Amino acid sequence: MQIATWNVNSIKARTDAALAWLKEAGPDVVCLQEIKCEDSAFPSALFEDLGYNVVTHGQKTYNGVALLSKLRLEDVRMGLPGDSDDTQARYIEAVVHGAEGAFRIGNIYLPNGNPPDSEKYLYKLRWMDRLKAHAHRLLTHEEPLVLAGDYNVIPAPRDAKVPENWTSDALFLPQTRARFREILNLGLTDALRQSLGDVPGIYTFWDYQAGAWQKNNGIRIDHLLLSPQAADRLTAVRVDKHVRGWERPPDHVPVIANFK
């Protein structure tokens, strides 16, 4: 079972790239973030032609998440619980049944939160509190659970090429990292760190500006967090960095986890 996450920064602008990567990598499930379109505008048929079932939770212009799966998507839920006034489309969840059992998969597009002195940062922190509460509930099921997506969190200095550049940024502020740790400390495992250890230099995002890609000035902000039952089955994690070198790429690249 291969489960991937990828922030595509507009599915309309990235349809060809997404199709090319799916043909190349062939994951069973993909969590897409920032589709930036309403549900009716998502090019589902093109992905269905590749054998994927598609569910979306989109909105006009901003945000939006989609789940693509070769397996049937069951118990689909849209939106992160905890705030009925939240209109931003940032969470979709479903269950898939693989040959070796079921996985519940939550697809996350966590708010950016910049600038830190704004309401946007308070929204980010509240959203993380809601995610913590939801993860806590899901963990009581004691089943394989993968919470994958663009967390907009740099967990540690080793997750940035130049950590000093991020000290006052909403992605790396102590409060942000503390909330991320609180979520991990519920009993979740960072899949990439379990698989690859604490090696530095692994990034999933390179800014379009100032030649960040050419200088490998990246950050690791796309994560797959695993319940104990999912972590037990993890066999490998990789980052498909080469995608960032494609023509007109998104600024994020796919992260893929393999499970036995």
Added chain:
DNA sequence: ATGACATATGAGATATGA
């Protein structure tokens, strides 16, 4: 340095991203 770059909206300039 609020800029570089990129996308959506909508038709010029602004909001958002990280």
